[in-house]
Amino acid sequence: MPLEHGAVPWLLAVALVTAGPHVEHLPWWLSLLVAVTLLWRAWLWRQHRRLPPRWALSLLVLGMIGAIGWQFRTLFGKDAGVALLVVFMALKPLEMNSRRDAMVVVMLGYFLLLTHYLYSQGIATGLWLLSATTLLTAALIRLHGGPQPIAAVARHAGLLLAQALPFMLILYLLFPRVSGPLWGLPQDAHSGLSGLSEQMAPGSISRLIQSGAIAFRSRFAGELPEKADLYWRGPVFDDYDGLTWRARALPGKPPPAPKVEGIGQAHAYTSILEAHNRRWLLALDVPTSLPADSSLAPTLEALAREPVRARARFSFVSSVDYRANVSEAPAILQQALTLPPRSNPRSRALAAEWAARPPGKIAEAALAMFRKQNFHYTLQAPLLGTNAMDEFLFETRRGFCEHYASAFVFLMRAAGVPARVVAGYQGGEINPVDGYLTVRQSDAHAWSEIWLAGRGWVRFDPTAAVAPSRIDQGIVAALPVGETLPIVIRLDSDWLRQLRNRWEATNNAWNQWVLGYNPQRQREVLSRFGWREPDWRGMTASLAALCGVALLIVTLWTLPRRRTVEPILAAWQKYCAQLERRGIVRAEWEGPRDFADRVARERPDLAALTSQAAGYYADLRYGPHSRNAADTLRQLQQCRHRLPPRRRKQA
Amino acid sequence: MPAPTSLQRWLFRLARDQQLPIVLGQRRIFIVPTGAGFVFAIVLVVMMVGAINYNLGLGHALIFLLAGLGIVAMVHTFNNLFGLRLTPGRAASVFAGDLARFPLQLENARRQPRRALDFSFAGQPVASIDLPAEGLATVAIPYGTRCRGRLDPGRITLSSRFPIGLFRAWSYPHPDWSCVVYPKPLRTPLPRPSAALDTDDLQGDNGQEDFAGLRPRQSGDPTRHIAWKAVARRPDDQPHLVKQFAGGATAELSLDWLLTPTDGGPENRLSILAGWVISADEQQARYGLKLPGRQIAPGHGERHREHCLQTLALYGDSGEHKVPGQL
Numbered sequence: 001m002p003l004e005h006g007a008v009p010w011l012l013a014v015a016l017v018t019a020g021p022h023v024e025h026l027p028w029w030l031s032l033l034v035a036v037t038l039l040w041r042a043w044l045w046r047q048h049r050r051l052p053p054r055w056a057l058s059l060l061v062l063g064m065i066g067a068i069g070w071q072f073r074t075l076f077g078k079d080a081g082v083a084l085l086v087v088f089m090a091l092k093p094l095e096m097n098s099r100r101d102a103m104v105v106v107m108l109g110y111f112l113l114l115t116h117y118l119y120s121q122g123i124a125t126g127l128w129l130l131s132a133t134t135l136l137t138a139a140l141i142r143l144h145g146g147p148q149p150i151a152a153v154a155r156h157a158g159l160l161l162a163q164a165l166p167f168m169l170i171l172y173l174l175f176p177r178v179s180g181p182l183w184g185l186p187q188d189a190h191s192g193l194s195g196l197s198e199q200m201a202p203g204s205i206s207r208l209i210q211s212g213a214i215a216f217r218s219r220f221a222g223e224l225p226e227k228a229d230l231y232w233r234g235p236v237f238d239d240y241d242g243l244t245w246r247a248r249a250l251p252g253k254p255p256p257a258p259k260v261e262g263i264g265q266a267h268a269y270t271s272i273l274e275a276h277n278r279r280w281l282l283a284l285d286v287p288t289s290l291p292a293d294s295s296l297a298p299t300l301e302a303l304a305r306e307p308v309r310a311r312a313r314f315s316f317v318s319s320v321d322y323r324a325n326v327s328e329a330p331a332i333l334q335q336a337l338t339l340p341p342r343s344n345p346r347s348r349a350l351a352a353e354w355a356a357r358p359p360g361k362i363a364e365a366a367l368a369m370f371r372k373q374n375f376h377y378t379l380q381a382p383l384l385g386t387n388a389m390d391e392f393l394f395e396t397r398r399g400f401c402e403h404y405a406s407a408f409v410f411l412m413r414a415a416g417v418p419a420r421v422v423a424g425y426q427g428g429e430i431n432p433v434d435g436y437l438t439v440r441q442s443d444a445h446a447w448s449e450i451w452l453a454g455r456g457w458v459r460f461d462p463t464a465a466v467a468p469s470r471i472d473q474g475i476v477a478a479l480p481v482g483e484t485l486p487i488v489i490r491l492d493s494d495w496l497r498q499l500r501n502r503w504e505a506t507n508n509a510w511n512q513w514v515l516g517y518n519p520q521r522q523r524e525v526l527s528r529f530g531w532r533e534p535d536w537r538g539m540t541a542s543l544a545a546l547c548g549v550a551l552l553i554v555t556l557w558t559l560p561r562r563r564t565v566e567p568i569l570a571a572w573q574k575y576c577a578q579l580e581r582r583g584i585v586r587a588e589w590e591g592p593r594d595f596a597d598r599v600a601r602e603r604p605d606l607a608a609l610t611s612q613a614a615g616y617y618a619d620l621r622y623g624p625h626s627r628n629a630a631d632t633l634r635q636l637q638q639c640r641h642r643l644p645p646r647r648r649k650q651a
Numbered sequence: 652m653p654a655p656t657s658l659q660r661w662l663f664r665l666a667r668d669q670q671l672p673i674v675l676g677q678r679r680i681f682i683v684p685t686g687a688g689f690v691f692a693i694v695l696v697v698m699m700v701g702a703i704n705y706n707l708g709l710g711h712a713l714i715f716l717l718a719g720l721g722i723v724a725m726v727h728t729f730n731n732l733f734g735l736r737l738t739p740g741r742a743a744s745v746f747a748g749d750l751a752r753f754p755l756q757l758e759n760a761r762r763q764p765r766r767a768l769d770f771s772f773a774g775q776p777v778a779s780i781d782l783p784a785e786g787l788a789t790v791a792i793p794y795g796t797r798c799r800g801r802l803d804p805g806r807i808t809l810s811s812r813f814p815i816g817l818f819r820a821w822s823y824p825h826p827d828w829s830c831v832v833y834p835k836p837l838r839t840p841l842p843r844p845s846a847a848l849d850t851d852d853l854q855g856d857n858g859q860e861d862f863a864g865l866r867p868r869q870s871g872d873p874t875r876h877i878a879w880k881a882v883a884r885r886p887d888d889q890p891h892l893v894k895q896f897a898g899g900a901t902a903e904l905s906l907d908w909l910l911t912p913t914d915g916g917p918e919n920r921l922s923i924l925a926g927w928v929i930s931a932d933e934q935q936a937r938y939g940l941k942l943p944g945r946q947i948a949p950g951h952g953e954r955h956r957e958h959c960l961q962t963l964a965l966y967g968d969s970g971e972h973k974v975p976g977q978l
Contacts, residue, residue: 078705099816100687103687103690103816107687107690107691107694110691110694110698110717111694111697111698113713114698114701114702114707114710114713114714117702117705117707117709117710117713118705118707121707121708121709125709126709126712129709129713133713133716133717137720137815140814140815140816141813141814141815143816144766144767144812144813144814144815144816145766145767145781145813145814146766146767146779146781148766156814160720160723160724160727160814160815161716161720163719163723163726164716164717164718164719164720164722164723165716165719166719167715167716167718167719167722167723168712168715168716168718168719171715171718171719172711172712172715175711175715177711178703179706309706310706514708514709514712515708515709516708517708517711518706547722551722551726554722554723554726555726558726558727558730559726559730559733559734566736566758566760567758567759567760567785567786567787568758568787570760570785571785629756629787629789630783630786630787630788630789633786633787634786637785
């Protein structure tokens with residue numbers, strides 16, 4: 001079946017809407033190709049020109065595939081695959097002669113819509129794609145229904161999608177979810193995730209805090225701990241090479257499982273962790289109960305079995321007062337005393353002065369030094385040389401949390417106290433809209449732990465000694481005036497803050513219900529509806545039953561409920577009803593001619609029109625079959641609109 | 652087409668529709684996915700694999716929305732036919748080889764228009780029509796005729812893929828319908844007026860004696876009437892002129908089966924007779940028709956012509972003459 005000329009712009013719009021937004025992920029020459037081919041096709045359409053020959057298009061497609069292979073070094077994977085689909089979408093309209101070709105364009109369009117979610121799954125993307133789906137469906141309607149007013153096509157497409165919504169909800173809720181991936185993802189699948197990394201060098205955290213992105217959100221079942229107790233534990237660094245701190249896997253047999261003893265109140269909470277492509281789960285220090293599929297590392301951080309590659313929910317119980325590893329493995333203590341040899345002589349000398357004191361006093365001495373001497377908390381720390389600790393402690397004295405934490409640990413180790421650096425997040429902000437505590441990358445922090453005999457690992461935060469407001473009030477209050485932070489973090493006006501809170505709460509609900517709806521969450525939700533142990537058989541059965549009910553409702557809604565009157569009789573009855581409102585009632589038994597005669601006697605002003613209407617009706621109803629019956633019916637339908645306006649009822 | 656089995660007869664309701672108008676209820680509308688519908692399903696499955704693999708929550712939502720769209724499209728396609736009322740009209744007679752057109756009046760009582768309704772007879776061209784909301788329309792369903800007789804076009808295939816082409820709904824209305832197909836006319840010269848006609852007018856007035864003027868030659872005009880002198884004076888590309896004779900209007904022609912050449916077989920002879928009827932009617936002659944066992948008294952006019960052609964069309968038929976489908 002040949003493609004109608006008038007349907008072509010719809011299909012070009014489909015190509016534009018589905019391929020267009022990919023421009024930002026595509027190489028520039030490919031975007032140019034999309035623009036040029038679509039414009040060319042539109043010009044051919046306007047000029048009623050013939051389409052280019054098939055061999056030329058085949059050459060163009062092969063050339064493009066080659067160019068994509070050269071650009072991406074592969075034809076598989078996310079970006080190359082999307083680029084290929086975009087090429088097909090750009091070139092298929094040039095080979096679009098029949099309705100079948102047009103169907104291929106729309107199907108390809110539906111597929112391309114899905115690929116947008118690889119890059120963004122926000123609310124805005126969702127809304128944009130909903131309207132794109134409406135456009136694609138409207139194109140199908142235009143393709144199969146012939147020329148129609150645009151508004152009618154749009155209304156019909158909207159109606160179809162509105163009726164499809166209940167099916168979507170049922171399927172979404174009940175379709176047995178499979179947890180992916182089904183096979184290994186290409187390497188570019190998780191690029192560009194931000195968060196703490198597996199090592200800490202001066203500047204790594206101060207770079208991270210420039211981002212206002214959310215690291216995770218937590219909701220506490222009971223009351224919130226004190227803000228100063230909100231230390232979310234990430235990677236623990238116990239290996240120092242003079243510049244960089246690293247987490248080091250201990251050689252030999254794995255150390256015994258850590259022993260954690262919570263004192264005082266236990267806090268139960270659920271965290272929704274953003275993907276960061278690492279294993280740590282950022283539990284509140286220190287977790288006493290962990291979610292399934294996770295474990296507590298010897299260094300006390302909660303670890304997932306696999307790196308967190310998608311936003312996920314985890315439930316914990318934590319105690320902010322605790323005793324951890326009162327009896328520690330010797331290998332770990334040994335590691336916590338190791339320093340690179342022959343560096344930072346002045347720092348070592350200072351530590352040696354303190355070495356005779358008990359370990360707790362040594363730590364206090366170090367904190368007192370930070371507090372009383374002229375140390376500054378700033379993002380703009382000067383660069384440090386080979387003897388970084390000496391330069392920092394005795395010369396520059398300006399630094400961020402990573403400088404203070406590593407200097408503190410260096411001094412402790414030099415004085416013979418087992419110590420290590422802990423990275424993670426500190427604090428967070430309650431969103432009053434949904435009650436979630438929001439923790440951002442800007443809350444990233446580093447602190448220290450020392451091991452005291454009889455007490456286990458105890459947290460010391462040297463940053464708190466330098467800038468107490470960092471812990472009490474957050475990063476914005478602690479930094480000196482004039483240091484730049486992104487606008488998201490440093491929101492001064494109340495209404496902007498409120499707007500952001502609202503937006504983030506909406507996003508959070510979206511994330512949990514739309515993006516984070518995985519097999520586990522599906523079970524949780526179904527059990528909230530009182531369904532204890534949902535399995536895929538039960539879900540499929542209820543899915544089918546509910547879809548059947550929805551289909552029945554849609555069918556009953558769409559199909560006429562009452563007996564319809566045939567249009568000829570309906571038009572005549574409507575005309576008579578109008579006369580009835582003007583005081584002339586047609587009797588059941590009165591034929592059209594008799595009635596018209598009576599109207600002529602009683603209301604001469606309506607005589608002409610009524611006899612006309614009666615004539616049309618009689619022709620249509622009793623006359624011979626005629627070819628222009630459709631026109632006659634239209635005229636009969638017009639008659640009632642031609643009646644003079646109704647006067648007030650005469651007394 | 653093989654004879655329908657009793658199962659097909661029951662399933663597709665092959666019996667003729669006696670009750671008019673024909674109303675399409677759910678029992679007589681069938682619906683299956685089209686090729687595009689199957690492709691759509693495959694696309695959804697592939698999309699599903701992608702959405703699971705990349706863990707796209709919103710992708711799941713899109714796929715489920717499209718699946719819902721497919722289900723809803725089925726209802727809408729069905730609904731495009733449901734409740735449609737059809738009233739068959741009379742088909743005008745045609746000559747064999749021409750397109751017969753069967754008029755069908757469609758009534759839509761609904762407030763929504765019905766679009767892209769396709770009507771066709773088996774193996775015949777398709778007529779498409781849109782039906783306005785609460786309105787009427789008449790569709791002429793074409794049938795390419797091949798041979799003379801009473802044509803039974805068989806059942807109508809009424810189908811629609813509206814709105815989005817994923818499903819095709821169809822129905823088989825089968826009105827009690829027929830159309831008379833005249834023999835394909837073969838234009839040959841008219842026979843000489845019969846000597847057996849009324850003797851009073853015979854003398855010198857047989858329509859070929861008194862020269863009355865010239866007119867352009869039509870096919871079927873005998874070559875001996877061509878005005879060769881006039882032709883010689885005219886340029887080549889002009890049609891030849893023939894001499895017209897007075898008295899033709901009152902001449903009585905007997906179009907006799909026995910006057911037709913026997914070499915072409917009976918159908919050919921009927922075609923020649925049909926051609927004579929048309930020629931005689933064009934010359935406004937009085938003519939009669941003689942067939943073995945059948946005789947029509949001389950007469951003239953539209954009705955007479957139709958009567959003669961119909962007799963030729965149905966000649967030799969005891970009852971229904973089933974014309975096999977074209978091609």
